[in-house]
Amino acid sequence: MTGAATDDARRAAELAARASYGRLVAYLARRWRDVGAAEDALGDAFVAALATWPRDGVPEKPEAWLLAAARRRLLDGARHATVQTRALPTIHAMVDEAQGAASSEAVFPDERLALLFVCAHPAIDEGMRTPLMLQTVLGLDAARIAAAFVVPAVTMGQRLVRVKTKIRDAGIRFEVPEPRELPVRLGPVLEAIYAAYGSGWDDVAGADTRRRGLAEEAIWLGRLVARLVPDEPEAHGLLAPMLHCEARRGARRDPAGGYVPLSEQDATRWSWPTIEEAERILLAASRAGKPGRFQLEAAVQSAHAQRGITGRTDWAAIVLLYGGLIGIAPTVGATVARAAALAEAEGPERGLAALDAVLADATADYQPFWALRAHLLGRLGRGDEAASAYARAIELAADRAVRAFLAEKEKALWPG
Amino acid sequence: MKYTILIYGTPIELGARTDQRRQPTYWGAYRAYTEALKAAGIMTGGSGLQPPSVATTLRQRDGKRQVQDGPYAETKEQLGGYYEIDVADLDTALDWAARCPAAATGAVEVRPNLVM
Numbered sequence: 001m002t003g004a005a006t007d008d009a010r011r012a013a014e015l016a017a018r019a020s021y022g023r024l025v026a027y028l029a030r031r032w033r034d035v036g037a038a039e040d041a042l043g044d045a046f047v048a049a050l051a052t053w054p055r056d057g058v059p060e061k062p063e064a065w066l067l068a069a070a071r072r073r074l075l076d077g078a079r080h081a082t083v084q085t086r087a088l089p090t091i092h093a094m095v096d097e098a099q100g101a102a103s104s105e106a107v108f109p110d111e112r113l114a115l116l117f118v119c120a121h122p123a124i125d126e127g128m129r130t131p132l133m134l135q136t137v138l139g140l141d142a143a144r145i146a147a148a149f150v151v152p153a154v155t156m157g158q159r160l161v162r163v164k165t166k167i168r169d170a171g172i173r174f175e176v177p178e179p180r181e182l183p184v185r186l187g188p189v190l191e192a193i194y195a196a197y198g199s200g201w202d203d204v205a206g207a208d209t210r211r212r213g214l215a216e217e218a219i220w221l222g223r224l225v226a227r228l229v230p231d232e233p234e235a236h237g238l239l240a241p242m243l244h245c246e247a248r249r250g251a252r253r254d255p256a257g258g259y260v261p262l263s264e265q266d267a268t269r270w271s272w273p274t275i276e277e278a279e280r281i282l283l284a285a286s287r288a289g290k291p292g293r294f295q296l297e298a299a300v301q302s303a304h305a306q307r308g309i310t311g312r313t314d315w316a317a318i319v320l321l322y323g324g325l326i327g328i329a330p331t332v333g334a335t336v337a338r339a340a341a342l343a344e345a346e347g348p349e350r351g352l353a354a355l356d357a358v359l360a361d362a363t364a365d366y367q368p369f370w371a372l373r374a375h376l377l378g379r380l381g382r383g384d385e386a387a388s389a390y391a392r393a394i395e396l397a398a399d400r401a402v403r404a405f406l407a408e409k410e411k412a413l414w415p416g
Numbered sequence: 417m418k419y420t421i422l423i424y425g426t427p428i429e430l431g432a433r434t435d436q437r438r439q440p441t442y443w444g445a446y447r448a449y450t451e452a453l454k455a456a457g458i459m460t461g462g463s464g465l466q467p468p469s470v471a472t473t474l475r476q477r478d479g480k481r482q483v484q485d486g487p488y489a490e491t492k493e494q495l496g497g498y499y500e501i502d503v504a505d506l507d508t509a510l511d512w513a514a515r516c517p518a519a520a521t522g523a524v525e526v527r528p529n530l531v532m
Contacts, residue, residue: 123506170528171417173507 009053013046016062021139024066026111030174032074035118035136036164041077045069067108112137113228114176116221120188121172128163129192130199135160137224138217148199148214186229190238190294193221197242218242226281233285233295240278240285240298244305247274259405267308275305293329296321300337315345332362336369343372348379367396371406383413418460418502418529419509424493425522430467445517453501453512461500468494493522500529 021042028038045066059065118124119132131149134140146156166172177185197218222239229235251269254260282298300321307313322338335358343351355373363369374389390410397403432438446464453459468487475482487494496518503509506526513524 123510171505171509173505 005054005057008058009050012053012058012062013049016049016066017046017139020063020066022112022115022137023108023110024063024070025136025139026115027067027108028070028074029118029136030111030114033171033174034164034168035115036161036168037074037077038070039136041070041073042066044073063108110228112224114174116189116225116228117176117185118167118172118174120185120192121167122188123170123172124163124166126188128159129188130195131156131160132163133192133221134196134214134217137221140217148196182229183232183234186232186234187293189225190234193218193225194238194242194294196221197245215242215246219246233288233290234292236281236285237292237294237298240282241294241301243274243278243281244298244301247271247278247305253401257401259399259401261405262304263307263313270305270308272308275308278302279305291324293325296325296328300325313344315341319345332358332366332369336363336366336372340372343376343379348376352376352380365396367393370396374406375409378409378413386410386413417505417509418500419506420527420529421462421499421501421509421513421516422525422527423496423498423516423518423522424525425496425518426492427468427494429518429521430494430496433467442517449516450499452515453499456512458501458503458512459499460502462498464497465495467496496522 024042025035025038028042029035032038048069049062049066053059115137116133119136120129124132131145134145134148135142142157142160143153145160146153149156176182196214199214219239219242222242226235226239247270248262248265250271251265251267252260260266278298279302282295282302285295285298300318303314303318303321318341319338322334322341325334326338336355339351339354339358342354352373355369355376358369370389370393374386374393377383377386377389387410390406390413394403394406394410397406432442435442450459450462471487473484473486473488475484489495499516501509501512503512506528509526513519513526516524518524
C-alpha cells in the first residue's frame with residue numbers, strides 16, 4: 001500500500017463526501033426511515049473506503065460503492081436487532097433497488113428535499129430544525145454546530161440523537177408534502193436555513209472560523225432549496241437577503257477592525273455583483289405576485305443598497321416594508337428595525353415611542369433593542385437614560401468591535 | 417403504526433358532558449368523530465373516561481399500598497379519554513387528531529404505541 005494510493009483514496013473519498021454526502025444520507029434515510037442509522041451506516045462506509053480503496057483502487061463510481069457498502073451495513077444491523085415489522089417491505093425494496101442500481105448506469109435519486117422537510121417537520125422542536133439540517137444535509141459535526149449556537153458540544157450531540165430518535169420512533173412521514181400543503185410546510189424550512197445564516201453573521205472578521213462558515217452553508221442550502229422548489233417565490237426570496245448581507249461583509253469593519261454601522265459603510269466596499277444577483281432574484285420572485293416574508297426582507301435590503309447608487313436611503317419605504325413584514329411574520333427583530341427606520345424618517349421621538357410599545361420581556365436580552373434605545377435617548381439629550389441603555393447594550397454584545405463602538409458612543413454623551 | 421390519541425380538557429370543557437344545554441353538541445361531535453374513525457377502518461380501540469373526580473391514584477412502595485383520592489396529575493387540564501388508531505405515519509395520525517373535537521377546545525396528545 002503506497003502513500004500515493006492512500007492519498008488518492010483519501011482525495012476521492014473527500015470529493016465524494018463534498019459532492020454527495022447529503023444526497024447519500026437523504027437517499028438511505030428515506031428508504032430506511034431512520035436518519036441516525038443512515039448516517040452511521042454511511043460513516044462506516046467511508047471508513048471502509050479509506051481502508052480498501054488504497055488497496056483495490058478507487059472505484060469507477062465511488063458514490064455507488066459507498067451506497068452499496070452503507071446498504072449492507074443497514075441490512076446487517078437489521079439482522080442483529082429487532083426489526084419493526086413495518087420496515088420489512090422497505091428492506092426488501094432496498095435489496096431489489098441495490099441489485100438494480102449496481103448493474104445500471106442510473107444515478108440514485110435526490111431525496112434531499114424530503115430530508116429538508118423532515119428536518120423542519122411541525123413535530124420537530126423548532127430550536128433543533130437548523131442543527132438537524134446542518135448535520136444531515138451538510139454533514140457538519142455536532143461540535144461545529146454547537147459552537148455556532150453557543151451550546152456545549154455534548155448537549156448538542158445528545159439533542160441531535162434525541163430528535164433523530166423521534167423521527168424514527170414517532171414515524172414522521174419522509175416525503176415532500178403534497179402541492180396543497182407545500183407552501184405552508186416550506187415556511188419552516190426557509191426559516192431554519194435563514195437561522196443558520198443568522199448564526200454565522202456576528203462573526204464578521206472570521207476570527208471564529210467555525211461560525212463564519214455557517215453563512216456559506218446557509219447560502220448553499222438556500223441555493224439548493226431554490227433549485228429543488230423553483231416554483232415557489234419565497235424559496236428564491238430567501239436567497240436575496242442573505243446575498244445582500246454577504247455583499248456588505250467587507251464593509252462591516254474598518255481597516256483597524258472597528259465596527260462600522262450600515263449607514264456609515266463605504267458602499268464602494270460592497271460586492272456589487274452579489275447585490276446585482278440578489279436584485280435579479282428578488283425581481284424574478286416578485287413577478288409571481290405572491291409576496292412573503294423573505295421577499296419583504298429582500299426588499300428592505302434592496303432599499304439599503306440603493307444608498308450606494310442614489311446616495312440616500314428611503315427610510316419611509318423601509319418603515320412601510322417592515323410594517324408589512326411585521327404583519328405576516330411578527331418578530332422582535334423586525335419591530336426594532338422598524339423603530340430604527342421610523343426614527344430616521346420621522347425623528348427620534350417617534351422611534352422611541354415605537355420601542356416603548358414593545359413588551360419588556362421580549363427585549364430584556366435583545367441587544368439591538370438596547371443599542372437603538374441608547375442611540376435615540378442620546379439624540380434626545382436624555383444622557384443618564386442613554387448611558388444606562390448603552391451599559392445594557394454593551395453587556396449583551398458578544399462582538400468586541402461592537403462593544404468598543406458602543407463604549408465610544410457612550411463616552412460621546414458627555415462632551416468635554 | 418399504532419398511535420394513542422389522548423384527550424385533555426379543562427373541568428369546564430369536560431363539564432359539557434353533563435351540562436343539559438351543551439350535552440347534545442358535545443356527544444354529537446364525538447359520535448361523528450368516532451364514526452369517521454371506524455368508517456376509515458383505522459380505529460383499534462379507545463374509550464371515554466369518567467371525570468377526574470372519580471379517579472383514584474395508587475402507589476406501591478416498600479410492600480405498602482398508598483391510595484389517594486383523585487387523578488395522578490394535579491393540572492388544570494385533565495385526561496378525558498383516548499382513541500387508539502392504526503395508520504401509516506405520524507402525519508396521518510396528526511391529521512386525524514386535528515379532527516378530534518378536543519383539539520378545538522382543549523388539547524390532544526399523539527403518542528406512538530410501543531411495539532412489543
